[in-house]
Amino acid sequence: MGILLRPRPLAAALVCALLIHAAPLAAQETEPPFAEATGGWPSFLARAIESAALFDLSPVAPHAKGEQPGTPPAPDPYAAARPCQGCPPRSVGRAFLQTTVVNVFYGIANLVRGQVTARVTPKTWWENMENGWVWDLDDFVVNQIGHPYQGSNYYNSGRANGLSFYESAAMAAFGSATWEFYGETNKPSLNDFINTTLGGIAIGEVLHRVSWLMRDTTKSGSGRLWSEIGATVLDPVTGYNRFRRGDASRIEEKPADMVPSALSGFASAGALWRGTEHEPFQGAGQAFLEADLLYGDPLHGRSRSPYDAFAMTMRFGGGGPVSEARLIGRLLGEPFGKDGKFEFTVAQAYDFQKNDAYAFGAQSFDGGVAFTQPLSSHISLALLGSGGLTVLGAIDSLPVGVTEVPEEEPESDAGQGVSEGPRFYDYGPGSKFTVRALLLHDNAPFAVAFYEGRQLFSLDGLRANHFLQHARLDLRVPIYRKIGFGVAGEYFSRHTYYQDAAKTEKQFRYPQFRTYLTWDIS
Amino acid sequence: MGHFMMRWSLAGVWCALVVLAPSVCAAQETIDSRLWIVAGGTSATVRGDCQTCEEDFPYRHGPGILANAGYRVNPRMDVGAEIFWVPLETASGTLNTTHMDAVAQFRPWRTHGFFIKGGAGMAFIRNWVDAIGQGAINSKALSVVVGGGWAFRVEKHVGFELFASQHAGALGDLQTAAGDVPDVLGNYWSFGAALVFR
Numbered sequence: 177m178g179i180l181l182r183p184r185p186l187a188a189a190l191v192c193a194l195l196i197h198a199a200p201l202a203a204q205e206t207e208p209p210f211a212e213a214t215g216g217w218p219s220f221l222a223r224a225i226e227s228a229a230l231f232d233l234s235p236v237a238p239h240a241k242g243e244q245p246g247t248p249p250a251p252d253p254y255a256a257a258r259p260c261q262g263c264p265p266r267s268v269g270r271a272f273l274q275t276t277v278v279n280v281f282y283g284i285a286n287l288v289r290g291q292v293t294a295r296v297t298p299k300t301w302w303e304n305m306e307n308g309w310v311w312d313l314d315d316f317v318v319n320q321i322g323h324p325y326q327g328s329n330y331y332n333s334g335r336a337n338g339l340s341f342y343e344s345a346a347m348a349a350f351g352s353a354t355w356e357f358y359g360e361t362n363k364p365s366l367n368d369f370i371n372t373t374l375g376g377i378a379i380g381e382v383l384h385r386v387s388w389l390m391r392d393t394t395k396s397g398s399g400r401l402w403s404e405i406g407a408t409v410l411d412p413v414t415g416y417n418r419f420r421r422g423d424a425s426r427i428e429e430k431p432a433d434m435v436p437s438a439l440s441g442f443a444s445a446g447a448l449w450r451g452t453e454h455e456p457f458q459g460a461g462q463a464f465l466e467a468d469l470l471y472g473d474p475l476h477g478r479s480r481s482p483y484d485a486f487a488m489t490m491r492f493g494g495g496g497p498v499s500e501a502r503l504i505g506r507l508l509g510e511p512f513g514k515d516g517k518f519e520f521t522v523a524q525a526y527d528f529q530k531n532d533a534y535a536f537g538a539q540s541f542d543g544g545v546a547f548t549q550p551l552s553s554h555i556s557l558a559l560l561g562s563g564g565l566t567v568l569g570a571i572d573s574l575p576v577g578v579t580e581v582p583e584e585e586p587e588s589d590a591g592q593g594v595s596e597g598p599r600f601y602d603y604g605p606g607s608k609f610t611v612r613a614l615l616l617h618d619n620a621p622f623a624v625a626f627y628e629g630r631q632l633f634s635l636d637g638l639r640a641n642h643f644l645q646h647a648r649l650d651l652r653v654p655i656y657r658k659i660g661f662g663v664a665g666e667y668f669s670r671h672t673y674y675q676d677a678a679k680t681e682k683q684f685r686y687p688q689f690r691t692y693l694t695w696d697i698s
Numbered sequence: 699m700g701h702f703m704m705r706w707s708l709a710g711v712w713c714a715l716v717v718l719a720p721s722v723c724a725a726q727e728t729i730d731s732r733l734w735i736v737a738g739g740t741s742a743t744v745r746g747d748c749q750t751c752e753e754d755f756p757y758r759h760g761p762g763i764l765a766n767a768g769y770r771v772n773p774r775m776d777v778g779a780e781i782f783w784v785p786l787e788t789a790s791g792t793l794n795t796t797h798m799d800a801v802a803q804f805r806p807w808r809t810h811g812f813f814i815k816g817g818a819g820m821a822f823i824r825n826w827v828d829a830i831g832q833g834a835i836n837s838k839a840l841s842v843v844v845g846g847g848w849a850f851r852v853e854k855h856v857g858f859e860l861f862a863s864q865h866a867g868a869l870g871d872l873q874t875a876a877g878d879v880p881d882v883l884g885n886y887w888s889f890g891a892a893l894v895f896r
Binding site: 268272307308309310311340342343345346349350353366369370373567568604605634635636637639675 | 745747749771772774775802804806807814816818839840842844864866868869870871880881883885887
């Protein structure tokens, strides 16, 4: 019975299948064959450069450089493959190819950096397949931000080639799994696979949509060029494909599903004061920058278009280079009740928090209900409650009796890139529930009360149940035009029940206070 | 040598099926039902391991059963639930594992049966004795699955598929007679065939 299970022939068969089908399948899509559309590899670069050169730097000239005014625009070789005007041409084969190229790119980058884990061979591939999944010992930031970002590149290989949200999600999983098995000599990491796939989907779709906010595809000139370059920084794979196809200079409408029904946001700069369990506020404040974005309308309407509404918070400084990143995107929404005052929502969330007090990261899914009530012609109240499951969460954790993270030991003989631990954070699944109350002025929140409770059971690391609570109250008032002033009070609580023989418990609480200036970026 | 030939023969058969399959699978997209049901058998290999263990744990082989039930989101995407059950007879007793996962299956090309699959959920592992240590008790685990395969349509609503998948069961600590074993992770490789109803 076990004969069938030694995966060598199976792997050979799968490789065989891929080799046989990859090329014709790629060509079956309606996009012109690669060589036909680009003239082959050498002229591909030339085309990309030409695409950039097509920008007419005059402020109002919608025709391409070299064309006379009134000359019809050059025909679009990909027109037949585009499901809508402005949409990328659909090609599943190219999405798979570019996902693999992303892996090769990261592999070469690691090789250039001198990482021994990048020295992959068919022997290491086979060893990884034989060994199966393990938990890895990499740094918290690498696993909770680095891998999700890498996953966003896989995901956007799908989006850039016309694949839907769910199809691109499969690309993220494909890229992540192939990286874990074939991209490094390290044993394939289960936590990396989950973080790269789910985090990659969340970050990838948000970056994809925000990059479309930056583009104004009805314009030409230097402004258009810089908007395309800026969007490429956020979403490099889509940007690369747009320059390659000449879309970056084509005058056309944006794809309809990349235009949000509503948009509001704030950029904030200020200082925060974090207390301790015994002292509410410490003297020295920490500077921070924060960006909050509310894309679409998460409170109303029937939605089957994932991430047509999402909320994003990014905080830089305040205890770490990136101290907080939260994304929550609606996967589906269904109104109910009289006049649609209630909205049922299923959402995906990505969380990262790292500060002086604790470090936490998670990939989760929520189900919730929202209620809205107009209070006047401009002001309305929104209440949201949700609960969900954390597929995998990470939380810093020190052994009982240890109060500070020990200093890192010098790198061992294992070589650069090999993480040998110890690792001072743990992984496990869990649950969460959240309540929010918002007062909105013309759909922009000016008062927000937020409470979140989380439970995490660590499967890898110190066995413990962690209960985290976070309460926050934000008030923002306009001062002059787009400039405003805000204050926020926060309270963090952490209760850990260790599953050691002594059933040790640890509790930690601290307040945080912030003042900031805001710039309305709606 | 016989085993070697058998393995590569199977690989050859697989390749042949893949080459011949497109015409059979081409009409798959005309199905209007949204139901997705899969039931079949597998040959499975199981290996337990832990982060700090020095031992080279054995590979155990046995049969398994796999079933999916779900919903076709669009012509390329199915979502649903999966149950994967593997009983393994060992010298110390029967090791029973049941994975229950939420899964999504993606068929990149409408006209071909090739699919990839991924999901996560829980695994229930009973009597993890022989793989890690003596006297281990029941345990719940975080389950993750990845896989791929090829589906063939025989009639409008009925077909079959060949698939390969890898399940992981992350148990955390395992209590044994000799003490706790930390960070235990079981890997399950499987290769099988199943009937598909749509």
